[in-house]
Amino acid sequence: MTFDNSKTIISLRIRFFVVTVLFLTFLVLTYFAKVIKYPVLGMGDTAWTLIFVAIFVIITFYPMVLNYQYISYSDEGEDIILRYFSSGMISGRKNSVEINKRTFTGYEVNSKFFGLMQSLVLFQKIKDRTAKYPPVFITSLKKEEKAKLIQSLNSFVRRI
Numbered sequence: 172m173t174f175d176n177s178k179t180i181i182s183l184r185i186r187f188f189v190v191t192v193l194f195l196t197f198l199v200l201t202y203f204a205k206v207i208k209y210p211v212l213g214m215g216d217t218a219w220t221l222i223f224v225a226i227f228v229i230i231t232f233y234p235m236v237l238n239y240q241y242i243s244y245s246d247e248g249e250d251i252i253l254r255y256f257s258s259g260m261i262s263g264r265k266n267s268v269e270i271n272k273r274t275f276t277g278y279e280v281n282s283k284f285f286g287l288m289q290s291l292v293l294f295q296k297i298k299d300r301t302a303k304y305p306p307v308f309i310t311s312l313k314k315e316e317k318a319k320l321i322q323s324l325n326s327f328v329r330r331i
Contacts, residue, residue: 242312253307275296
């Protein structure tokens with residue numbers, strides 16, 4: 172089984188672009204072209220600017236705070252392959268985890284911030300020890316994608 176969350180990440184980038192364009196348009200129409208006459212709905216330009224700044228900051232930084240990541244998963248062949256990178260305004264380093272199915276020993280799902288941020292930690296048997304991989308943040312996965320991922324990983328966990 173293979174899947175990725177590219178549609179989610181693309182819609183996130185489009186949302187960021189649209190909000191940026193709308194915010195810049197508001198600034199130009201309000202402060203440079205002076206097309207909008209205030210007060211509007213009983214509020215002056217400062218109040219509207221603060222509202223738009225708050226909306227811009229929330230939409231822009233929400234995915235960064237929750238550490239949204241592009242994730243590509245594949246369990247075809249002999250290895251479990253998980254590729255991921257941060258998808259905020261500034262993309263992070265591209266990472267890849269490849270674990271042979273015979274040496275895969277398990278996983279752990281961790282939650283923070285009342286379940287808003289979820290991460291996946293994979294474990295692999297190397298010689299006589301267990302290696303723990305860095306967490307992969309699965310917050311940006313849809314519920315169905317998380318279920319597929321967990322179901323797939325469960326099928327490879329060694330039963331003792």
